Amino acid sequence: MADDYEVFELGDVELLSGESLPDARLAYKTYGNLSANRDRVVVMPTFYTGSHARNEGYIEKVPALDPARCFIVSVNMFGNGLSSSPSNTPSPCDGPRFPRVTLYDNVRCQHRLLTEGLGIDHVALVLGWSMAGCQSFQWGAQYPDMVDAILPFCASAKTSPHNIVFLEGVKAALEADGAFAGGDYRSPPEVGLKAFARVYAGWAYSQTFYRERLHRELGFETFEDVLLDWEQDHLVWDANDLLAKLRTWQAGDISAGPVYRGDFARALAAIRARAIVVPCTTDLYFPPEDNAIEVAQMPNAELRPYDSPWGHCVATPSRDSEFMGFLNGCVEELLGAR
Numbered sequence: 001m002a003d004d005y006e007v008f009e010l011g012d013v014e015l016l017s018g019e020s021l022p023d024a025r026l027a028y029k030t031y032g033n034l035s036a037n038r039d040r041v042v043v044m045p046t047f048y049t050g051s052h053a054r055n056e057g058y059i060e061k062v063p064a065l066d067p068a069r070c071f072i073v074s075v076n077m078f079g080n081g082l083s084s085s086p087s088n089t090p091s092p093c094d095g096p097r098f099p100r101v102t103l104y105d106n107v108r109c110q111h112r113l114l115t116e117g118l119g120i121d122h123v124a125l126v127l128g129w130s131m132a133g134c135q136s137f138q139w140g141a142q143y144p145d146m147v148d149a150i151l152p153f154c155a156s157a158k159t160s161p162h163n164i165v166f167l168e169g170v171k172a173a174l175e176a177d178g179a180f181a182g183g184d185y186r187s188p189p190e191v192g193l194k195a196f197a198r199v200y201a202g203w204a205y206s207q208t209f210y211r212e213r214l215h216r217e218l219g220f221e222t223f224e225d226v227l228l229d230w231e232q233d234h235l236v237w238d239a240n241d242l243l244a245k246l247r248t249w250q251a252g253d254i255s256a257g258p259v260y261r262g263d264f265a266r267a268l269a270a271i272r273a274r275a276i277v278v279p280c281t282t283d284l285y286f287p288p289e290d291n292a293i294e295v296a297q298m299p300n301a302e303l304r305p306y307d308s309p310w311g312h313c314v315a316t317p318s319r320d321s322e323f324m325g326f327l328n329g330c331v332e333e334l335l336g337a338r
Helices: 052-061 103-117 131-142 161-175 178-183 190-204 207-211 214-218 223-235 239-250 264-269 288-295 311-315 321-336
Strands: 006-014 020-031 041-045 071-075 125-129 149-153 274-277 301-303
Touching: 006 103, 020 052, 020 103, 041 052, 041 103, 041 131, 052 071, 052 321, 071 103, 103 131, 125 131, 125 321, 131 149, 131 239, 149 321, 161 190, 161 239, 178 190, 178 239, 190 223, 190 239, 190 311, 207 214, 214 223, 274 288, 274 321, 288 301, 311 321
Parallel strands: 041 071, 041 125, 125 149, 149 274, 274 301
Antiparallel strands: 006 020, 020 071
């Protein structure tokens, strides 16, 4: 992974679970220059297997995210191997003993980075794909007075039961590898990581994607080639890091925490930020129907589905230039509406 980032030292962090994350750290990178007025700040959290380096694909493909026009803060979420994670945290919180971290914890620490580390007290836009989009919902509910706009795409404000079941499936595939050893593996559990990837590939794209053999547009001749590529992509990840982020994903709920205490409707109603919520019509684990329920309860939100057979992966920066153009229009609108 890229090492061109800065680190914000958080000290010991008390988590929503009641556990503590000792000597916690957030890895982040900024793009552009912070104006004298400290305005036009854009926050980009990272997605499930993402990093600040992968977020750069959006900066490159979405002209409205021009570092000459805005100050971008790209923050690595806990568990991604750069910020505090099972793979880089010393005993007694290493590996499978890494404490349970929620999106509430991630965003609270990102808030500290902005306010304490960067001297920023207002954010023009929080946006992101998948778990990064979930964090943009979280920002809007957790700090409603600080955020002007949010743009979650292929994401949700609360992880659905169906999504949780999907994640249980990939988790079970990984943990079934005897080499996993309950998380105390001596070498990477490669059989489990490959199984994890193969199950995941069936959900990342839609049924139409496979029926119409759109994998050929990616340079893959057969379905097996797709699966082998997914295997290689996941072999570079630490298994405990994948599972730590998976637990965070499953627990996703903007109403979890001391403010809303599980009242999801109240949390949605508290998001005063202008919101454009973009689902893909064929996303198998963040379907538009779930977003429609959420948007109906948000006071200043609009649902803009994007029709594509590429499913959840439509938002991969290098995948669909038309989607990047669609996204650019949303960013321009939200930044121009300030």
